[in-house]
Amino acid sequence: MPLRSLVRRSLEGMPGGRRFVAAYRAWNGTNGPKPLPYYHPDALREEWRRGYGASEPFHQVLGSMGHEAWPPKMDRYMVLDGLLRSALALPGDLAECGVYKGGTARLIAGTRTASGVRKRLFLLDTFKGMPEPTAGLDSTWRAGDLGDVDIEEVKQFLVDLPDIVFLPGLFSDTLLQLAESKFCFVHVDADLYTSVRECCEFFWPRMVNGGVVVFDDYGFPNCPGAKKAIDEYFARIAEKPVYLPTAQAFAVKHSTNG
Numbered sequence: 320m321p322l323r324s325l326v327r328r329s330l331e332g333m334p335g336g337r338r339f340v341a342a343y344r345a346w347n348g349t350n351g352p353k354p355l356p357y358y359h360p361d362a363l364r365e366e367w368r369r370g371y372g373a374s375e376p377f378h379q380v381l382g383s384m385g386h387e388a389w390p391p392k393m394d395r396y397m398v399l400d401g402l403l404r405s406a407l408a409l410p411g412d413l414a415e416c417g418v419y420k421g422g423t424a425r426l427i428a429g430t431r432t433a434s435g436v437r438k439r440l441f442l443l444d445t446f447k448g449m450p451e452p453t454a455g456l457d458s459t460w461r462a463g464d465l466g467d468v469d470i471e472e473v474k475q476f477l478v479d480l481p482d483i484v485f486l487p488g489l490f491s492d493t494l495l496q497l498a499e500s501k502f503c504f505v506h507v508d509a510d511l512y513t514s515v516r517e518c519c520e521f522f523w524p525r526m527v528n529g530g531v532v533v534f535d536d537y538g539f540p541n542c543p544g545a546k547k548a549i550d551e552y553f554a555r556i557a558e559k560p561v562y563l564p565t566a567q568a569f570a571v572k573h574s575t576n577g
């Protein structure tokens with residue numbers, strides 16, 4: 320079976336997958352055929368895993384993620400791991416906005432701990448599913464999507480990792496508790512226009528020099544709101560994000576003013 324059909328099949332089997340494929344088809348149809356906006360790691364997974372530079376600690380952390388180590392996200396885990404390591408020696412805390420069941424939170428906390436670094440990791444999510452999407456911008460999402468989560472189970476999943484602070488609720492409420500903090504690394508995996516915009520506006524001024532923000536959803540056709548929020552925010556400032564073929568984007572803070 321051609322790789323493209325395999326990808327379509329595996330995407331359709333995921334939660335929300337049919338909507339994703341429909342959104343991709345609509346996007347693909349509008350301006351003529353395009354390659355998939357990100358490549359599918361399944362076929363190359365083992366080679367990538369073997370070849371990944373800082374392999375041993377990464378594979379141990381990955382192993383501890385259990386069922387949350389989702390194979391189609393393997394390439395994104397590597398990006399996350401590498402960019403996190405690049406920022407761990409800097410001052411400032413860590414945060415993840417969009418935690419769901421704690422998969423990437425476990426990767427971030429595990430890599431941090433395996434590196435012998437003591438820093439707090441703040442985890443922000445409703446832990447009750449997606450908030451209200453913006454009409455016309457986040458059309459593949461519905462309020463309550465990804466609501467099959469229980470914060471107590473997420474806490475249990477991360478129980479062996481120190482210095483984790485859960486901030487349940489809407490970002491618009493919980494971010495206020497971090498107003499005095501500085502950050503060296505932030506993972507934004509929130510999919511929606513308003514949510515990603517709030518993260519850009521809140522975190523960028525609080526990043527230390529050299530600090531890194533990773534956006535999970537920049538290139539996904541089912542997250543056009545996330546792309547728009549990132550494009551709008553970085554159009555206004557000197558630093559520009561780097562867009563990756565994994566669909567992620569990341570930006571490095573080069574100054575401490577704004």
Ligand SMILES: C[S@@+](CC[C@H](N)C(=O)[O-])C[C@H]1O[C@@H](n2cnc3c(N)ncnc32)[C@H](O)[C@@H]1O
Nearest residue numbers: 417418419422423444445448489490508509514
């Ligand atoms: C794609 S999931 C995160 C996936 C997670 N990083 C992982 O590795 O599995 C997106 C999450 O963002 C959360 N979210 C989106 N917008 C939010 C907001 N404004 N406030 C709080 N949580 C939000 C949703 O509740 C959802 O759990």
